[in-house]
Amino acid sequence: MLRTIDLRGTRPTQRELLALVPRAATDVSAALETARTLVEEVREHGEQALLAQAERLDRVRPPAIRVPESELREALDALDPGIRRAIESTIERVRAASAAQVPAPERTVLADGAVVEQRWQPVARVGLYVPGGKAVYPSSVVMNVVPAQAAGVASIALASPPQAAHGGRIHPTVAAVAALLGITEVYAMGGAGAIGAFAYGVDELGLDPVQRVTGPGNVYVAAAKRVVAAVTGIDAEAGPTDILVIADDAADADFVAADLISQAEHDELAASVLVTDSEAFAARVLERLTVRAAATKHRERVLAALGGAQSALVLVDDLEQAAAFANAFGPEHLEIQVRDADAVLAGIENAGAIFLGPYSPVSLGDYAAGSNHVLPTGGQARHAAGLSAATFLRPQQIVRYDERALREVAPVIAALSAEEDLPAHGEAVTARFPEV
Numbered sequence: 001m002l003r004t005i006d007l008r009g010t011r012p013t014q015r016e017l018l019a020l021v022p023r024a025a026t027d028v029s030a031a032l033e034t035a036r037t038l039v040e041e042v043r044e045h046g047e048q049a050l051l052a053q054a055e056r057l058d059r060v061r062p063p064a065i066r067v068p069e070s071e072l073r074e075a076l077d078a079l080d081p082g083i084r085r086a087i088e089s090t091i092e093r094v095r096a097a098s099a100a101q102v103p104a105p106e107r108t109v110l111a112d113g114a115v116v117e118q119r120w121q122p123v124a125r126v127g128l129y130v131p132g133g134k135a136v137y138p139s140s141v142v143m144n145v146v147p148a149q150a151a152g153v154a155s156i157a158l159a160s161p162p163q164a165a166h167g168g169r170i171h172p173t174v175a176a177v178a179a180l181l182g183i184t185e186v187y188a189m190g191g192a193g194a195i196g197a198f199a200y201g202v203d204e205l206g207l208d209p210v211q212r213v214t215g216p217g218n219v220y221v222a223a224a225k226r227v228v229a230a231v232t233g234i235d236a237e238a239g240p241t242d243i244l245v246i247a248d249d250a251a252d253a254d255f256v257a258a259d260l261i262s263q264a265e266h267d268e269l270a271a272s273v274l275v276t277d278s279e280a281f282a283a284r285v286l287e288r289l290t291v292r293a294a295a296t297k298h299r300e301r302v303l304a305a306l307g308g309a310q311s312a313l314v315l316v317d318d319l320e321q322a323a324a325f326a327n328a329f330g331p332e333h334l335e336i337q338v339r340d341a342d343a344v345l346a347g348i349e350n351a352g353a354i355f356l357g358p359y360s361p362v363s364l365g366d367y368a369a370g371s372n373h374v375l376p377t378g379g380q381a382r383h384a385a386g387l388s389a390a391t392f393l394r395p396q397q398i399v400r401y402d403e404r405a406l407r408e409v410a411p412v413i414a415a416l417s418a419e420e421d422l423p424a425h426g427e428a429v430t431a432r433f434p435e436v
């Protein structure tokens, strides 16, 4: 079920810990060549390539890549009222949390007349990817669109794969949520080709290139984002999901097993990792995993993920060692289910999102916590962050010096420009004050 990594009695260095983290099976770089080819096809052949890729990879030809606005409106009209209420509740919470993520402008006065300001400028146009292969993700429409709107992005395009079960149209709930959020530019295109279309634009579709592509997806989507990163901004590579649970023997083994399975259900490449200082507790979780996995709907996918080299049971001496392993892993989702969760939290540096205690499971964050579920995977949480309003904003510094303030700092510029053998830099200042 879960292979064991036994760290007890060892004190691995940072480098050794990194080597122990099970990553090879889900390494996005293995999908890079495929993704590059698909992106290039779309760059060169536009709409025709998107249609051919849909037939090949989604096994359906979309009636139109650009989704008519009438289809979006009709999907919203037909949306089940219960689902609509659930979506509206998610929107409300994510909107409140996203609004709080927009930083205030800053003004630093360094001396009289010497001011450096910082303003947060939204990118002008973004392409948001909503996955739809093994499952469909209307919740990801909310998680992409709401922070972009909170940031003040003026132009938003959205893509989701054509669904064979819906005659090549996007999933109707995805269409409905787009309409609910006022999005009108929607494309039925999936995978790496969709990311290429956003990055380079497709003239026949009236699809202009975007400045930033965001959103989750499978390894091909994550690899395509890496491919286009030279021409457009991206968020973190939000690829196949992972969950790491730190638990001690006070945790509920059934809760932990349920949470490990909840994320394994996304993808055969999903990673579920349990880190514990109690062998007896680990045995209880393994037993509950076996029972739950046998009964769950997507059992084959779940068993493939739990049995994959990316998933593991990690036995540690103590919770300090558990935190060190988690920091090396850089999980997308970290659950802390121990007696003193805050004490473990204090030792955590790297995680996409952190879920504390028995009543904060990852699926709460997936749908309804108000936090964002588009999060860095593949260890990127060691340096990257989840999607937020800040993803769509850039800090811009504005320099406002008056004559006196520049005169005061002129000797500093003169000294440094001479030291760097870039005298024209100093001359640009002395031109203003020839006597300096």
Ligand SMILES: NC(=O)c1ccc[n+]([C@@H]2O[C@H](COP(=O)([O-])OP(=O)(O)OC[C@H]3O[C@@H](n4cnc5c(N)ncnc54)[C@H](O)[C@@H]3O)[C@@H](O)[C@H]2O)c1
Binding pocket: 034, 057, 058, 130, 131, 132, 133, 134, 135, 137, 140, 161, 162, 189, 190, 191, 192, 193, 216, 217, 218, 219, 220, 221, 237, 238, 239, 240, 241, 266, 267, 270, 332, 373, 374, 375, 376, 377
């Ligand atoms: N990290 C996050 O924030 C986050 C959030 C939600 C979902 N996810 C992940 O998103 C992924 C969703 O995957 P999915 O497959 O359901 O939807 P998807 O939309 O990511 O992928 C489907 C597309 O993949 C392409 N594709 C399929 N087979 C291919 C092949 N053999 N070669 C090249 N391209 C191919 C097709 O174009 C298809 O449209 C899962 O891995 C899930 O864990 C991650």
Ligand SMILES: N[C@H](CO)Cc1c[nH]c[nH+]1
Binding pocket: 137, 139, 140, 241, 242, 263, 332, 366, 373, 374, 375
């Ligand atoms: N767990 C995924 C983030 O990695 C998000 C999601 C959407 N729907 C269900 N789950």
Ligand SMILES: [Zn+2]
Binding pocket: 241, 262, 263, 266, 363, 366
């Ligand atoms: Zn999930």
